[in-house]
Amino acid sequence: MAPSGTRRSSYSRRAQYNLFTGYIIAGIGALIGAVLLGLSFFQPSFFGGPRSAAQDAVSPATETAATVRTSSKSLWDSISGYYRAGSKNAELKREMELARIRLEEAEAVRQENVRLKGLLDLQDQERTPVAVARLIGSTASSTRRFAYVGAGEDDGVEVGMPVRSPRGVVGRILETGSDSSRVLLLTDSESVLPVRRAGDEVVAFAEGRGDSLLRIKLINLGINPLEVGDLFVTSGAGGYYPPGIAVAIVTELTDDGGVARIVSDPAATDFVAIEPIFEPDAASGATTPVEEELTD
């Protein structure tokens, strides 16, 4: 559509001034934006306050939407479950029998574990999550991968706490509001997680690539010991995540490690647990500069 003819007036002084002021304000707005953008590059958490307040304000609506979404998903699951129910049932029964056998074996291993730990005087304390909440939203249109959970400072959530689903690690808390918080997902390109291969001690870093895959970077270089299908779990190094939570499965090999697919896809996740930081001392030690002393 063509612009209206009244846009540019050669007679009315007032209209001319209005137009001119508009340009000036738009220019100043762009400048302010550039300054703010520069500021948030150097201090990413600088504008966390207004951002989490805004997220808190919309969280009732997003929470409702998330509830409806997951319940409609489960309705669809139960409908599609009827499709070929008989053959599925038989298959599940076979699997169930196998799983029972494996469970008995695992029980034996657990008892042996308890006995050996008792010999070593190791104590296992129960880890209870700080909060259990829904994933209520995400930054779906941005290159950065953040999600929002419906629990915040009021529930005791703090920055740095690991977020996990029943399947594995989802990410960790980046910003907290009073009843919602922002989660840095594993696939974000700023996320780095120390991992090891399940079953042995091949340690590596799992870095987000920004395209839903993780890059596994081995710490010890040499012959690449990885194979497609290897499962990586958290190693507990760094102090944020407890060891032994599933992270990713290798799908492709590279020179210095591999490319892996995450185990716990946030899109398929409903409720997540926010756990306390595994070793707060180690975590604060990792963020303290070398020049400063940790204890006095």
Added chain:
Amino acid sequence: MERMEPRARSDAYGSRINRSHSPLLANVIPWLSILLGSLLPVFAIAAALPMVPPLGFLTLLAWRLVRPGLLPVWAGFPLGLFDDLFSGQPFGFAILLWSMTMLVIEFVELRLPWRAFWQDWFTAGLLVVVYLLAGWLLSGATPTLPALVALIPQLLMSVLMFPIVARIVARLDRLRLMRWKRV
């Protein structure tokens, strides 16, 4: 007595007799729809890829191109400020880019005062592509090649989405100028 054609006294915006536009709706609808567009991607599922088009930006473009002269040139600043609260990009990104977009369209319009829809679509498509690439470059994280490749579906979807958003905006524009008020 001869009856008049009943539609002679009305147009697309309703009856012309005894009715007038609501100034509140006429002024609020464009701004509100853009704010809503900024908010909508938050509701989307937490996918591992950026998939949802930047709806707030598309709505801004559509209002600006479908109805030139309605939004002031400086509209990018307040609307971008709101978008920054929810988009996940570093704060200030949308303020800068949206203000620049409004200025750029203003200058394009000086050169090409009469345009057809496909020219508007071309402008909008170009601006969305630049916007998303700038978002990849200025996301606050190190820009990586896989992330750029992962951007392609979103790019395509955003460009293809513009005619739909423009249609919705045209509908909203009719709603905006509907004659609700009794005089």
